[in-house]
Amino acid sequence: MYTLTGVTKNYRKRRETIEALRGVDLDIADGEWLVVQGRTGGGKSTLLQILGGLDRPTRGTVTFDGRDLTSLPESTVTRVRAASIGFMFQAFNLIPTLTAAENVEAALVPLGVKVEQRRAQVAGALDSVGLGDRARHLPSELSGGQQQRVGIARALVKQPKVLLADEPTGNLDEDTRDEIISLLERLWREQHLTLVLVTHDTAIVERAPRVAEIRNGCLSIRQDTGTQPS
Numbered sequence: 001m002y003t004l005t006g007v008t009k010n011y012r013k014r015r016e017t018i019e020a021l022r023g024v025d026l027d028i029a030d031g032e033w034l035v036v037q038g039r040t041g042g043g044k045s046t047l048l049q050i051l052g053g054l055d056r057p058t059r060g061t062v063t064f065d066g067r068d069l070t071s072l073p074e075s076t077v078t079r080v081r082a083a084s085i086g087f088m089f090q091a092f093n094l095i096p097t098l099t100a101a102e103n104v105e106a107a108l109v110p111l112g113v114k115v116e117q118r119r120a121q122v123a124g125a126l127d128s129v130g131l132g133d134r135a136r137h138l139p140s141e142l143s144g145g146q147q148q149r150v151g152i153a154r155a156l157v158k159q160p161k162v163l164l165a166d167e168p169t170g171n172l173d174e175d176t177r178d179e180i181i182s183l184l185e186r187l188w189r190e191q192h193l194t195l196v197l198v199t200h201d202t203a204i205v206e207r208a209p210r211v212a213e214i215r216n217g218c219l220s221i222r223q224d225t226g227t228q229p230s
């Protein structure tokens with residue numbers, strides 16, 4: 001799925017250069033569940049942005065499904081991202097004026113999916129996260145856990161190959177957090193997703209088959225049980 005070779009990312013801030021990633025080498029297999037952890041400022045979000053094609057490394061290559069994202073034109077990367085990569089965020093990032101169904105549907109619009117098929121896919125995605133009866137609710141009419149379920153449905157409605165999640169349980173209480181992790185684990189198995197999850201949450205780290213740690217921009221694998229979805 002992914003091969004990262006010598007990925008370095010520098011940010012310029014006035015005269016200073018911040019080395020957010022320093023020569024990261026990493027393979028992520030199809031259907032793998034990888035957790036990335038590490039102290040604040042270590043480079044986790046930068047890595048996720050590069051995996052998602054939202055940013056480009058200063059040096060190094062990022063191969064996704066055999067294509068080098070670092071050398072493709074921006075318009076092609078945008079197409080790859082829209083079709084194959086789903087994102088989840090700590091703050092849910094739902095559009096407050098749209099209903100749950102409309103928020104999920106928004107992920108299909110750039111793909112040119114016809115209205116009727118869109119509606120059917122949205123209904124299926126909301127059902128799969130247990131929110132079939134909340135389709136017409138606005139985000140403000142949903143609990144935090146329900147909003148994150150909408151976030152999952154929005155990320156997965158287009159049936160992406162990979163789901164990239166940045167602290168997806170960071171805004172949730174303990175019980176809700178466990179529900180969301182179990183839901184993600186079920187969808188990962190059922191949909192043969194590749195899941196890359198940035199988190200400080202020890203409950204997620206304990207359940208993940210493979211755990212990487214980033215310190216000062218350097219990545220190392222801390223745990224690898226070799227478990228794949230059954």
Ligand SMILES: Nc1ncnc2c1ncn2[C@@H]1O[C@H](COP(=O)(O)OP(=O)(O)OP(=O)(O)O)[C@@H](O)[C@H]1O
Binds near residue numbers: 043044046047
């Ligand atoms: N756009 C930017 N411009 C300048 N520096 C940046 C930018 N984005 C990130 N950085 C710096 O790069 C380093 C890595 O940041 P990153 O957000 O990847 O860390 P993180 O591990 O995700 O941190 P956190 O756990 O706090 O979210 C930090 O030192 C940060 O200040």
